[in-house]
Amino acid sequence: MLVVMKAQATQEQIQAVCESIEKLGFRAHPLPGVQRTAIGITGNRGEVDRGNLEELPGVSEVIRVSKAYKLASRDVKDEDTVIRFAGTDAAIGGHNLAIIAGPCSIESRDQAFAIAELVAASGAQFFRGGAYKPRTSPYAFQGLGVEALRIMSDIRARFGLRIVTEAIDNESLDLVAEWADVVQIGARNMQNFSLLKRAGQLRKPVMIKRGLSATLEEFLMAAEYVMSEGNYEVILCERGVRTFTDHTRNTLDLSIIPAVQRLSHLPILVDPSHGTGRRDSVLPMARAAIASGADGIMVEVHDHPENALSDGPQSIYPDQFARMMDELGQIAPVIGRNLPQGVRVETAKA
Ligand code: PEP
Numbered sequence: 087m088l089v090v091m092k093a094q095a096t097q098e099q100i101q102a103v104c105e106s107i108e109k110l111g112f113r114a115h116p117l118p119g120v121q122r123t124a125i126g127i128t129g130n131r132g133e134v135d136r137g138n139l140e141e142l143p144g145v146s147e148v149i150r151v152s153k154a155y156k157l158a159s160r161d162v163k164d165e166d167t168v169i170r171f172a173g174t175d176a177a178i179g180g181h182n183l184a185i186i187a188g189p190c191s192i193e194s195r196d197q198a199f200a201i202a203e204l205v206a207a208s209g210a211q212f213f214r215g216g217a218y219k220p221r222t223s224p225y226a227f228q229g230l231g232v233e234a235l236r237i238m239s240d241i242r243a244r245f246g247l248r249i250v251t252e253a254i255d256n257e258s259l260d261l262v263a264e265w266a267d268v269v270q271i272g273a274r275n276m277q278n279f280s281l282l283k284r285a286g287q288l289r290k291p292v293m294i295k296r297g298l299s300a301t302l303e304e305f306l307m308a309a310e311y312v313m314s315e316g317n318y319e320v321i322l323c324e325r326g327v328r329t330f331t332d333h334t335r336n337t338l339d340l341s342i343i344p345a346v347q348r349l350s351h352l353p354i355l356v357d358p359s360h361g362t363g364r365r366d367s368v369l370p371m372a373r374a375a376i377a378s379g380a381d382g383i384m385v386e387v388h389d390h391p392e393n394a395l396s397d398g399p400q401s402i403y404p405d406q407f408a409r410m411m412d413e414l415g416q417i418a419p420v421i422g423r424n425l426p427q428g429v430r431v432e433t434a435k436a
């Protein structure tokens with residue numbers, strides 16, 4: 087169910103409706119929009135008796151939301167969600183494209199700083215790097231853990247880049263939430279419901295990567311898990327699904343972009359690195375992703391991919407990243423978008 091407030095409803099009236107919902111034993115999710123606030127109701131098994139709610143001051147109407155994912159749905163919030171980062175002009179969603187770039191894994195301070203400097207110079211606003219790696223083999227490099235988080239925190243201080251990094255379990259979630267700007271939930275964890283719920287208790291943006299065989303509905307339900315706990319800052323990321331093709335590591339499903347955008351207000355990014363697994367395919371698919379309406383790109387960049395401890399073959403060189411930025415900058419205006427050049431950090435006035 088969804089309570090639609092009148093455009094002129096006051097904050098007190100919104101608060102009073104939320105309290106009435108909670109008194110009924112349900113959870114209220116106020117979602118402010120440009121025109122009006124909608125309040126999603128979750129926790130109800132059947133239909134909520136709308137009678138009393140409709141009578142409350144400031145309420146316009148109470149409507150049924152039939153979709154399984156409610157808070158992620160456009161039925162509840164029609165306008166696109168834009169996630170902003172305090173103290174900077176960086177944003178994910180909306181008119182400006184978001185570019186997240188960096189190595190698959192943080193391997194050392196020198197490696198991470200060298201790559202961060204290059205991607206910042208080419209205009210990225212976000213830096214990625216794995217501290218905790220979900221590897222197929224237990225013998226493969228598992229990440230530097232907290233040391234990597236410290237390195238990335240220093241990168242944020244030095245270059246202004248906002249940090250995106252993955253949490254693989256409850257322990258790493260707490261640490262990642264402490265150090266990062268965006269908490270990434272990886273493809274393999276897209277249906278780790280207890281982890282999603284814990285991510286929902288954070289007050290920090292969460293980026294969910296599409297599971298290797300996840301349908302659109304399952305993908306949106308993963309977002310719903312996070313939102314149902316009160317964290318509405320969710321970003322989706324298409325990273326390819328497993329099919330019979332063997333010319334790429336995964337099949338990048340760009341047709342999910344308009345499908346997500348039809349159903350959901352959440353931003354959707356595309357990861358052409360894991361989506362293809364091949365350096366020579368990353369740039370063409372990044373172009374296609376932006377052309378098909380993605381809100382941004384997450385891409386793996388390495389200055390010495392031949393020595394990378396993970397995902398070298400799909401990591402592009404810094405000069406290829408610079409070219410990618412140039413080309414995406416040309417495509418953006420054709421589809422009414424803008425590619426910002428880097429991140430502006432507001433410095434505190436003395
Ligand atoms: C990653 O982005 O580092 C990663 C491991 O991706 P995925 O979860 O999509 O495989």
Ligand code: MN
Binds near residue numbers: 191360386396397
């Ligand atoms: Mn990787």
